[in-house]
Amino acid sequence: MDQIKIYNSFSNNIEDFKPVNKPYLIGMYTCGPTVYSFTHLGHLRTYVFEDVFKKVLIKNEFLVEHVMNTTDIGQLTSDSDTGEDKMERQAKRENKSVYQIANFYTKDFLWNLKQLNINKPNILAPASLHIKEQINVIKKLETKGYTYKTSDGIYFDTAKIENYKTIFNQNKEDLKSDERIENAFEKKNSTDFALWKFSPKDEKRQMEWKSPWGIGFPGWHTECVAMAFKYLGNYFDIHCGGVDHIPVHHPNEIAQAEAITGRPLSKYWVHFGFLLKNNEKMSKSSGGFVRVIDLINLKINPLAYRLFVLNTYYRKTADFSIEAIQSSNNALNNLYAFSEKIKALKWLKLLRKIKFTNTKLNDKVLYNYYESFINALNDDLNTPKAIEILWNMTNEINKNLYSFNPVSVLKTLNEFDSVLSLDIVKHKTDKIPWKIKLLAKKRFILKKQKKFELADKIREQITNSGYQINDYQTFYTISKI
Numbered sequence: 272m273d274q275i276k277i278y279n280s281f282s283n284n285i286e287d288f289k290p291v292n293k294p295y296l297i298g299m300y301t302c303g304p305t306v307y308s309f310t311h312l313g314h315l316r317t318y319v320f321e322d323v324f325k326k327v328l329i330k331n332e333f334l335v336e337h338v339m340n341t342t343d344i345g346q347l348t349s350d351s352d353t354g355e356d357k358m359e360r361q362a363k364r365e366n367k368s369v370y371q372i373a374n375f376y377t378k379d380f381l382w383n384l385k386q387l388n389i390n391k392p393n394i395l396a397p398a399s400l401h402i403k404e405q406i407n408v409i410k411k412l413e414t415k416g417y418t419y420k421t422s423d424g425i426y427f428d429t430a431k432i433e434n435y436k437t438i439f440n441q442n443k444e445d446l447k448s449d450e451r452i453e454n455a456f457e458k459k460n461s462t463d464f465a466l467w468k469f470s471p472k473d474e475k476r477q478m479e480w481k482s483p484w485g486i487g488f489p490g491w492h493t494e495c496v497a498m499a500f501k502y503l504g505n506y507f508d509i510h511c512g513g514v515d516h517i518p519v520h521h522p523n524e525i526a527q528a529e530a531i532t533g534r535p536l537s538k539y540w541v542h543f544g545f546l547l548k549n550n551e552k553m554s555k556s557s558g559g560f561v562r563v564i565d566l567i568n569l570k571i572n573p574l575a576y577r578l579f580v581l582n583t584y585y586r587k588t589a590d591f592s593i594e595a596i597q598s599s600n601n602a603l604n605n606l607y608a609f610s611e612k613i614k615a616l617k618w619l620k621l622l623r624k625i626k627f628t629n630t631k632l633n634d635k636v637l638y639n640y641y642e643s644f645i646n647a648l649n650d651d652l653n654t655p656k657a658i659e660i661l662w663n664m665t666n667e668i669n670k671n672l673y674s675f676n677p678v679s680v681l682k683t684l685n686e687f688d689s690v691l692s693l694d695i696v697k698h699k700t701d702k703i704p705w706k707i708k709l710l711a712k713k714r715f716i717l718k719k720q721k722k723f724e725l726a727d728k729i730r731e732q733i734t735n736s737g738y739q740i741n742d743y744q745t746f747y748t749i750s751k752i
């Protein structure tokens with residue numbers, strides 16, 4: 272298998288992946304959701320890729336310790352530390368407590384992960400349960416002289432970090448600063464960010480804590496640093512997130528870590544592109560976002576969305592349309608029909624002792640497909656190429672159905688699926704009613720007796736009931752139309 276290569280936003284290069292601490296144990300941190308609204312397909316694109324990346328690492332025999340936060344505190348409606356707290360605002364809107372809101376939307380998030388076969392992180396931790404750790408990070412920054420106080424909180428002085436403006440090779444001077452920012456005049460630099468915000472004097476917040484600086488709550492950028500330090504140590508292997516974290520959130524995480532440890536928190540920084548709908552990023556604020564439940568209501572298998580995601584390279588943006596997901600759904604059904612056929616062949620081989628030829632030789636062919644599949648994924652997570660290899664393999668098998676050992680084919684499909692997680696073999700097919708099965712059997716016998724007219728009539732009857740017969744040389748399968 273080829274060496275894993277991954278694009279590191281920190282160096283702007285594709286690099287060989289080499290663990291930093293232990294040879295086989297990887298620390299992976301991924302920024303989680305702000306749990307104030309429903310998870311939509313735009314968010315899920317990133318989570319699907321993180322899941323695939325993790326599974327690729329596992330396929331390469333690494334153990335992965337995966338940590339993810341859920342933001343239930345401190346994320347304001349503006350990236351410039353002003354505006355309302357998203358959680359508190361939603362709680363008011365729904366007339367619920369912040370904790371109820373966090374609980375409800377965290378459950379929704381987990382349900383979505385499950386629908387897309389995304390494995391849960393080893394540690395999924397809410398920011399509100401890590402206040403002590405966040406206060407400790409801020410204290411350390413204060414002791415080292417990186418903070419200053421304004422009338423509304425404690426801020427990080429980004430001018431004290433050399434190269435802050437060029438992290439991820441961006442030029443911060445080009446970023447427009449929001450002129451309407453309240454309190455911004457008190458910031459020393461427009462890029463400075465809140466570490467601790469004081470509770471407003473005239474308002475009691477639902478989530479607020481005592482701190483050495485006064486009652487308030489931590490700023491959004493500290494929770495990931497505090498949790499990463501706690502669970503993965505000062506410097507670990509991989510930090511992931513959407514490209515939307517490149518301008519602000521991730522440089523701010525790096526700045527805090529650099530200030531405390533002199534290192535940029537993680538060795539590899541991996542970012543995933545946006546999902547666009549009508550040429551705009553799919554987000555809550557742009558409206559028109561689509562959820563997994565919407566796909567289910569359209570009778571689309573949620574895993575069709577997973578396949579859709581994998582069909583586009585992770586660093587590119589992907590264009591969402593229902594038609595595109597529907598075509599992925601058809602492709603997924605073709606994949607399921609293929610594995611059903613192989614399963615039928617497996618039984619045929621066992622029961623009817625049909626001769627399969629060249630199977631030994633073709634075991635090697637299957638292995639070659641598997642190897643190029645993993646090599647594609649190891650090559651900067653090239654999922655479109657990996658999917659193409661899967662299709663090429665199914666095409667070759669289809670052409671020589673009786674020269675591949677069906678057991679080996681199913682095994683290989685399962686190997687592919689341990690990364691793709693599309694349920695290729697273990698999918699739940701719609702149960703075929705016994706009446707249809709009986710008719711199909713009757714038709715098969717009639718065909719053998721060369722009573723084709725009668726056989727065709729039964730086929731019509733089956734089609735009218737919403738099922739179709741797929742004929743092969745010595746057997747048939749039934750599927751839903």
Ligand SMILES: [Zn+2]
Binds near residue numbers: 301302303524
């Ligand atoms: Zn983060």
